[in-house]
Amino acid sequence: MKWLKSHPKNRIALISDSDQEKLTYLDLYKTVKSYSYYFSENSKGGVALVNCNNSISSICAYLASLDAGIPLIMGEQRSMQNLIEKYQPEMIIRSESDASNEGYGEISKLSFGSILEISQKYKNEKNKPHKELALMLSTSGSTGTSKVVRLSLANLETNARSIIKYL
Numbered sequence: 001m002k003w004l005k006s007h008p009k010n011r012i013a014l015i016s017d018s019d020q021e022k023l024t025y026l027d028l029y030k031t032v033k034s035y036s037y038y039f040s041e042n043s044k045g046g047v048a049l050v051n052c053n054n055s056i057s058s059i060c061a062y063l064a065s066l067d068a069g070i071p072l073i074m075g076e077q078r079s080m081q082n083l084i085e086k087y088q089p090e091m092i093i094r095s096e097s098d099a100s101n102e103g104y105g106e107i108s109k110l111s112f113g114s115i116l117e118i119s120q121k122y123k124n125e126k127n128k129p130h131k132e133l134a135l136m137l138s139t140s141g142s143t144g145t146s147k148v149v150r151l152s153l154a155n156l157e158t159n160a161r162s163i164i165k166y167l
Contacts, residue, residue: 004029004063014056021056021112028060031111035064035093038108042118044090045128047071047136049083051094057114061093062135066153071129073148075138083138087148092117 007013009026016022023031039048050061052074065072070091075083077094084092096115105119134156136148 004032014059016056017054023056028063031056031060032063032067035060035110036067038110038116039064039068039070039091042091042108042116043068043070046090047073047087047129047133048091048093049073049075049080049087049089051075051077051080051092052138053077053095055095055112055114057093057095057110057112060110060112061114066134066156071133071136073136073138079138083148087136088119090119092119 004025007025009029010024012022013025013028014021014023048061048065048070050058050065050072052058052062053076058074062072062074073083073087073089080092080094083089093110093114093116095113096109097113105117108116108118110116130150132152132154133150134153135151137151139147139149
């Protein structure tokens with residue numbers, strides 16, 4: 001998170017879709033560290049799943065999972081149940097309005113209307129991901145079956161450097 005701390009702390013880092021919420025770099029750093037703490041405290045070495053949408057909480061969950069070293073699956077609301085069944089995440093991050101009524105597990109409130117659901121069912125040693133795995137991106141799947149693309153931290157860094165160089 002060094003890059004995040006290197007920005008002027010009072011400059012705006014993120015603006016929500018509705019322009020209702022604005023986060024400075026300092027606020028973004030604090031929020032990411034807060035999420036990262038929750039993730040680290042509740043992880044047993046498995047993966048986390050975020051209901052990925054264009055929101056501040058999704059961005060914070062993504063950055064926090066990288067900071068905490070916890071592999072993250074990014075999926076859309078329509079594919080959440082399939083991703084849960086297939087990858088058995090030990091944590092799910094989603095908005096309060098999208099929360100499951102199925103009793104997935106213990107719930108902690110995060111900021112920006114998000115919650116962290118901690119699985120009681122999938123907290124076991126069998127579901128450990130590969131040590132280099134950082135991110136799993138859900139695709140629509142050309143055959144109609146959703147799949148995931150697995151990326152390491154090195155993949156993400158190389159991609160980010162390539163984008164920066166291009167810009």
